[in-house]
Amino acid sequence: MRLVVCDDHRLLLEALAVSLRARGHDVVDLCTTPEAGLEAVTRHQPDVCLLDLHFPEGTSLQALRAMVARCPDTRVVVFSAAADPQAVSGALALGAAGYLLKSMSMEEICEMLDHAARGQVAVEPGLLRQAFLPPSAQDPLWVLRFLTDREWDALRCITRGMSTDQIARQLGVRRSTARTHVQNLLHKLGVHSRLEAAALMADHAAEEDWPARLRS
Structure with a gap:
């Protein structure tokens, strides 16, 4: 991954670079300002940009917006010391691919960066729920509003007990693509298996919760 x-923080920046390179990643540039980060992303077109949220001059949200606009193939992941649900929702609304905490281990950070590079939402599920679900709400299906059409299709296939090969044939895509849709779906639902996803829908979803085109 580039x-x-x-x-x-120069020390943190250099320590991150050493750790990422030791795990096989290609760190093509290190930047200490959002402006330099934007220039580097525009020049290198990396797979992922890990972008600190807070700088002495303010936040990096303007740079985030510009990165997303100029380099749509680069996944921008915000990095912050604060587990702030409003910051998460704001960053995702501007096009960020994820929001990581500086308290995470390097293994967790690398795993989340891999999620982002594969097109998944790289946010810890509990923090993602806090970002989009009012504290008083008790709807276990709240995240359905964020599913793509393909993820809905994959979910319907899962509830029908289809294998990855069967899902790929049903959707008319490659097996690897079908697997990616399933992984994205499970991550958004905050579950660890297809069985859990099917059980969630069986226990809580009504027919009207499905898109009209997928209703039985």
Whole structure:
């Protein structure tokens, strides 16, 4: 994975680069300002940019917006010390591919960066729920509003007990693509298996919760 890392703390920046490179990643640039990060992303077109949220001059949200607009193939992942649900929802609304906490281990950070590179939402599920679900709400299906059409299709296949090969044939895609849709779906639902996803829908979903085109 080709990476640009942007953080105003030079020691943290260099430590991240060493750890990422030791795990086989290609860190193509290190930047200490959002402006330099934007220039580096535009020049290198990396797979992922890990972008600190807070800088001495303010947040990096303007740079985030510009990165997403200029380099749509680069997944921008926000990096922050604060587990702030509003910051998560704001960053995702601007096009961020994820929101990671500086308290995470390097293994967790690398796993989340892999999620982002594969097109998945790289946010810890509990924090993602806090970002989009009011604290008083008790709807276990709240995340359905964020599913893509393909993820809905994969979910219907899962509830019918289809294998990955069967899902690929049903959707008319490659097996690897079908597997990616399933992985994205499970991550958004906050479950660990297809069985859990099917059980969630069986226990809580009514017919009207499905898109009209998928209703029995």
